[in-house]
Each structure stands twice: as structure tokens, then as C-alpha cells.
Amino acid sequence: MDTTGTLDEALGRLHTSGPERGGWLSNHGPMAVEALVRGGQASHVHRWLDHYRDKLEDMPAPFAPVTAANWHEALGDPRRIADWxxxxxxxxxxxxxxxxxxxxxxxxxxxxxxxxxHPVIRVGHAVRTLLDGGDSPTAPRLAELAHGLGYWAARHQPLPPLTSLPAAPSAEAALDAVPLVRQEGGIRDRLARLTGFPAWPDATGAEADPQARLTELVRASVHRYATHAHGAPIMLVHAATAPNAVLRTLPALPRTLWTPSLQAAWAASAAVTAAYAPSTPAPYARTSLTGPELFERAALHGDDHTIKFADTALDVGDETALDAALQAIALNPPAL
Incomplete structure (x- = not known):
């Protein structure tokens, strides 16, 4: 829990900005500052924001109000980001x-x-903060959830129809078996080329304990970053941070939503893997640093994706996860 007030101050600074900049680039500010505070680096937050704010753009002007009667037609309409x-x-x-x-x-x-x-990742950070805050959430934290959900609704776009490929016995094996698409163009171009993913987990495993299966997926995705991040070190972060955002949200959801949440998280991780992973692994450096030491190094490095990935790697917490966090620090350009 943040007892410094830093997170609320930072969110207040950020909520005049829109969720995107330069077209489709996401505003990572709310996610990064939440991770910094959570990781014990609150003292870095305002300095980090002072550097990051030049990248931000104002919230877009309203287009047409979203209501209970018209939300279906507004879903996936980026002109209505502010309205959402x-x-x-x-x-x-x-x-x-x-x-x-x-x-x-x-x-x-x-x-x-x-x-x-990015929208689901932003929601996951917001929900984690609200769960930490107890029964009296602050206004900036509630507003952050509203902005995250609004961003997701405005950019909502399902994946193309997918074929279920032969089942894999584990999350690690499933990620290894994801067919890679032609890796040209932006993410929208790449996702449009998807055709199918391995069936994982099987129905029995999913129904038995979706939270455990989702934890397995996050661990496998973080570990795979250590060996495959060289292909696209920024974009492959999301193969781990997206399912982890879903995992963080599960405790706030009815149990009836846990299995579809697992299925969606697998689709997100597999989609990013298909779109950006290299075909072969590469050696990676090992670290002797502790989790807190690595996260402090990520905070000093300053890259938003690196901070968020280190935050997820610390959730996993084993040796390979810490090595993966070191890879993110080594491969992504520093921002400070």
C-alpha cells in the first residue's frame, strides 16, 4: 500500500492526458507510476513523470456521449475515447x-x-491498486479504473477467427508451439494474419483451477522473455504483462468469469508471441541481484516497458524471472 500519497498525486497529474499519443502509441504513465510505487520506488515517481510528460497529449475532445442505450455502437470507436x-x-x-x-x-x-x-494492462494496474486500498478507494484511483476501462472500450477490437491447433501439455509448450506470422508491419497488420493457436489449457485443467493455470502462463511468458526477447524486446513484454494484468484482476471478479478470463489471457499472450517472437532462442545473462535490487535498477533505467516487465517478473519471483528482468534492462533503451 502507498502511504506516501505519491500515487494519487501522480494519477492526478496524468488524468488530464489522453490514453494515447502520436496516434496509436499508448500513454504508459499510469501503469509505470503504479508499478514504481508498488515496487518501493515512490521517490522516483515525480522525477520520472517530469521526464515523461513531454510525450503526453491532452485528452481528446468529446465526440458523442456514450450511454446505456448506445454503447454497442460506440464499442471500438477510438473517436470516443473521452466519451468512454x-x-x-x-x-x-x-x-x-x-x-x-x-x-x-x-x-x-x-x-x-x-x-x-495496453488497455487491459492499464486496467490490471488500476484494479491492483483498488484492491490494495481497502473499502475506501480514493478518487484518483477510481478515476484511473474509469480511464482504463474507457480506453479498452474505445480501442476494442477482437482477434480474427482462430483454429484450435493440437493441445499442448503446459503453458511453456503451448507458447513454443504458437505458429509465428509474417513479422512485417504494425501490430494490427500482424494480428490480422493470425490463424490458430494450440489448445491450452484443456477443458479439465481450465475448469479445475483457472487461477493456477493463469499463474502458470504468466511464469512461462516471463521465462520465455529471457530466451526470446532479442526478437522484439519492447513488444514481447506484453506477452507476459497482459496475462498478468488478468491474473491481478481475478480476485475482484466473480468466479464465473475466471475461466473466460484465462482463455482471453492465453489468446493475448499467444497473439503477441505469434506477432513478434523470433523463431529461435538465444543465450541470456544470469543475475546475482535480488528482486528489489533489479527493480531499483529498472526504475533508474526509466523505460516504461522495462519498469512494467520488471514488476511482472517480480510477481513470478524465481531465478529465471529475475534473469528475464535483467534482459529487459539490457535490451530496451534507457529513458533517463
Whole structure:
């Protein structure tokens, strides 16, 4: 829990900005500052924001209000980013945030890969903060959930129809078996080329314990970053951080939504893997640093994706995960 007030101050600074910049590039500020505070690096937050703010753009102008009657037609319309944020701010002001999340989570899940998975990642950071905050969430944290859900709704775009390929016995094996697409163009071009993923997990495993299977997927995705990040060190971060955002959200959701959440998280991780992973692994350096030492190094490195990946790697916490965090620090350009 943040007892410094730093996170609320930082979110307040960020909520005048839109969720994107330069077209489709995402505003990583809210996610990075939440990770920094969570990882014990609150003292770096405002310096980091002072450097990052030049990349931000104002929230777009409203286009047409989103309502309970017209949300279907507004779903996936990026012109209505501000309208969606305002809609969720109204909803969360009128009802408990968990109730709003439970209503909208299954509506948004089919579009989990939208915005290069950044919207679901932003929601996962917001939910983690709200769960940490107890029964009296602060206004900036509630607003952050509204902005995250609004971003997801505005960029909502399902994956193309996919064929179920032969089943894999583990998350690691499933990721290894994901067919790679032609790796040219932006992420939207690459995702349009997807045709099928290995069937994972099987129905029995999914129903038995979706939380355990999702934990397995996050671990496998983080470990795979250590060996495959050289292909696209920024984009492959999302193969791990997207399913981890879903894992962080599970405790706030009804159990009936856990299995579809697992299925969507697998689709997101597999999609990023197909779009950006290299065909062969490469050696990676081992680290003797502890988790907190690595996260401090990520904070000093300053790259937003590196901070968020280190945050997820520390959730996994084993030796290979820490090695993967070191890979992110080594391969991604420093920002500070």
C-alpha cells in the first residue's frame, strides 16, 4: 500500500492526458507510476513523470456521449475515447467499482488484444491498486479504473477467427508451439494474419483451477522473455504483462468469469508471441541481484516497458524471472 500519497498525486497529474499519443502509441504513465510505487520506488515517481510528460497529449475532445442505450455502437470507436472515460466515471460514481467491472469485463474480454494489450494492462494496474486500498478507494484511483476501462472500450477490437491447433501439455509448450506470422508491419497488420493457436489449457485443467493455470502462463511468458526477447524486446513484454494484468484482476471478479478470463489471457499472450517472437532462442545473462535490487535498477533505467516487465517478473519471483528482468534492462533503451 502507498502511504506516501505519491500515487494519487501522480494519477492526478496524468488524468488530464489522453490514453494515447502520436496516434496509436499508448500513454504508459499510469501503469509505470503504479508499478514504481508498488515496487518501493515512490521517490522516483515525480522525477520520472517530469521526464515523461513531454510525450503526453491532452485528452481528446468529446465526440458523442456514450450511454446505456448506445454503447454497442460506440464499442471500438477510438473517436470516443473521452466519451468512454466520462461514461465510466459516471458509472463508477453511481455504483461500486467491482459491480461496474464485473458487468463490463466480459463485454471487453473479446477485445483483449486491442491497443497492443495496453488497455487491459492499464486496467490490471488500476484494479491492483483498488484492491490494495481497502473499502475506501480514493478518487484518483477510481478515476484511473474509469480511464482504463474507457480506453479498452474505445480501442476494442477482437482477434480474427482462430483454429484450435493440437493441445499442448503446459503453458511453456503451448507458447513454443504458437505458429509465428509474417513479422512485417504494425501490430494490427500482424494480428490480422493470425490463424490458430494450440489448445491450452484443456477443458479439465481450465475448469479445475483457472487461477493456477493463469499463474502458470504468466511464469512461462516471463521465462520465455529471457530466451526470446532479442526478437522484439519492447513488444514481447506484453506477452507476459497482459496475462498478468488478468491474473491481478481475478480476485475482484466473480468466479464465473475466471475461466473466460484465462482463455482471453492465453489468446493475448499467444497473439503477441505469434506477432513478434523470433523463431529461435538465444543465450541470456544470469543475475546475482535480488528482486528489489533489479527493480531499483529498472526504475533508474526509466523505460516504461522495462519498469512494467520488471514488476511482472517480480510477481513470478524465481531465478529465471529475475534473469528475464535483467534482459529487459539490457535490451530496451534507457529513458533517463
Amino acid at each position: 472515460a466520462a461514461y465510466f466515471e459516471r458509472e463508477i460514481a453511481a455504483r461500486p467499482w467491482r459491480e461496474v467491472l464485473a458487468e463490463w469485463w466480459p463485454r471487453l474480454l473479446p477485445g483483449i488484444a486491442a491497443g497492443a494489450t
